[in-house]
Amino acid sequence: GQGLSRGDPMALSPGQGWSCRAVLGEGHQRTVRRVAWSPCGSYLASASFDATTCIWKRHEDDFQCITTLEGHENEVKSVAWAPSGTLLATCSRDKSVWVWEVDEEEEYECVSVLNSHTQDVKHVVWHPNQELLASASYDDTVKLYQEEEDDWVCCATLEGHESTVWSVAFDRSGERLASCSDDKTVRVWRRYKPGNEEGVACSDNEPTWKCVCTLSGYHTRTIYDVAWCHLTGALATACGDDAIRVFEESATGDPRQPTFALAAHDSAGPAVTLHCSASVLSTSVEAEPSRKKRPRVSFSRHMSLMARAVFPVSFLE
Amino acid sequence: MAAASASSDMFDEIVMAEERFHGEGYQEGYAEGSHIGAAEGRRYGSLHGARIGSEIGSYLGFALTWQCLLQKSSDEKSSKKIRALDSLIGMIQKFPYEDPTYNKLQEDLEKIRGKFKQVCSMLNIQSDFRIGTERSSLTF
Numbered sequence: 515g516q517g518l519s520r521g522d523p524m525a526l527s528p529g530q531g532w533s534c535r536a537v538l539g540e541g542h543q544r545t546v547r548r549v550a551w552s553p554c555g556s557y558l559a560s561a562s563f564d565a566t567t568c569i570w571k572r573h574e575d576d577f578q579c580i581t582t583l584e585g586h587e588n589e590v591k592s593v594a595w596a597p598s599g600t601l602l603a604t605c606s607r608d609k610s611v612w613v614w615e616v617d618e619e620e621e622y623e624c625v626s627v628l629n630s631h632t633q634d635v636k637h638v639v640w641h642p643n644q645e646l647l648a649s650a651s652y653d654d655t656v657k658l659y660q661e662e663e664d665d666w667v668c669c670a671t672l673e674g675h676e677s678t679v680w681s682v683a684f685d686r687s688g689e690r691l692a693s694c695s696d697d698k699t700v701r702v703w704r705r706y707k708p709g710n711e712e713g714v715a716c717s718d719n720e721p722t723w724k725c726v727c728t729l730s731g732y733h734t735r736t737i738y739d740v741a742w743c744h745l746t747g748a749l750a751t752a753c754g755d756d757a758i759r760v761f762e763e764s765a766t767g768d769p770r771q772p773t774f775a776l777a778a779h780d781s782a783g784p785a786v787t788l789h790c791s792a793s794v795l796s797t798s799v800e801a802e803p804s805r806k807k808r809p810r811v812s813f814s815r816h817m818s819l820m821a822r823a824v825f826p827v828s829f830l831e
Numbered sequence: 832m833a834a835a836s837a838s839s840d841m842f843d844e845i846v847m848a849e850e851r852f853h854g855e856g857y858q859e860g861y862a863e864g865s866h867i868g869a870a871e872g873r874r875y876g877s878l879h880g881a882r883i884g885s886e887i888g889s890y891l892g893f894a895l896t897w898q899c900l901l902q903k904s905s906d907e908k909s910s911k912k913i914r915a916l917d918s919l920i921g922m923i924q925k926f927p928y929e930d931p932t933y934n935k936l937q938e939d940l941e942k943i944r945g946k947f948k949q950v951c952s953m954l955n956i957q958s959d960f961r962i963g964t965e966r967s968s969l970t971f
């Protein structure tokens with residue numbers, strides 16, 4: 515999972531537990547907002563409200579800060595590694611998205627500063643297999659970026675949400691993207707390439723993204739995070755109403771207009787034991803009062819064991 | 832006949848005086864407001880334009896200086912920096928200073944700012960000279 519573990523043992527199922535292996539206390543001066551493991555697993559990036567991003571190198575249980583990425587003017591909200599492991603993205607309240615490149619000598623260099631958003635950028639996420647970056651912002655949009663002629667540019671803007679977009683997630687193929695928002699909806703967007711058979715118009719011979727599904731009416735508060743399981747295709751949301759919801763795509767749906775339904779308990783089948791295999795992490799405690807406890811959801815490889823049921827979860831800090 | 836129309840005009844003037852003065856006053860006010868507004872707009876425009884000019888001018892001076900300083904370097908790292916500097920200088924030189932109605936003005940300005948920040952990062956120079964005394968604010 516990705517998030518800041520508080521170190522408390524959390525019993526997932528009998529016999530298993532979590533133990534705190536390391537505390538990285540000397541890196542940041544303010545809230546650590548997000549952490550991300552590099553694809554190879556040897557590095558950890560931590561994004562902080564102190565406007566820096568630390569890169570830690572792991573030697574078993576020992577972590578050493580090998581570099582601090584500076585440049586953002588204020589709170590860094592998110593950090594994400596590209597699947598290639600050579601690119602890193604950060605975003606901040608200063609409305610910009612920075613793309614960094616790392617070489618074999620562990621030297622980090624800023625390759626682009628993108629000022630496309632007009633407000634605080636909440637989250638950045640990489641495409642599962644392409645060097646395509648997505649960002650979510652307080653300006654109600656999702657933007658996509660890619661490298662064009664030696665420079666990174668914003669190649670698409672996804673408009674439709676009526677309020678802050680808090681998070682985005684790509685599906686396994688990377689042809690679809692889910693976004694969640696303060697407007698209490700989740701939107702699913704699909705990429706249409708030029709010359710697509712559905713006849714969707716593409717300008718400048720560039721792919722275009724269209725919203726193909728909006729999940730509304732399920733959430734009663736801001737949706738802070740969304741995750742798309744690459745194993746089963748299920749969508750999970752973390753909402754300010756203290757519930758985690760799991761949505762599954764209807765098998766009979768039209769790919770152009772997919773429908774997602776709340777995963778329901780199959781009453782006809784045998785009784786299923788509930789395993790909370792979606793790791794639910796509490797937010798880090800900050801000096802500033804937090805308005806509401808916000809859950810963050812991620813999928814573990816045991817997603818397939820997850821019982822199909824709706825279960826509200828409340829947090830104890 | 833002439834006497835009758837003269838007297839009705841006279842009453843007319845008296846009766847309609849308020850409305851007439853109101854109208855005249857409005858016209859005068861409108862004209863003065865437009866005049867002051869145009870002057871203020873011109874002042875604001877030139878101030879704002881000067882600010883942008885000053886900002887981009889400082890980026891250009893900075894970039895040209897570093898281009899000079901790195902001229903002799905031929906290593907891989909320096910060539911990346913030089914490429915970025917060239918890109919910044921190119922963007923600044925392409926910027927249409929003569930046309931305030933250029934529709935991508937704001938967009939290009941943001942691109943220049945972004946490129947400047949990137950260059951500063953590569954040169955290990957702080958682009959922002961504000962001392963961090965901002966109070967911690969509520970943010971998520």
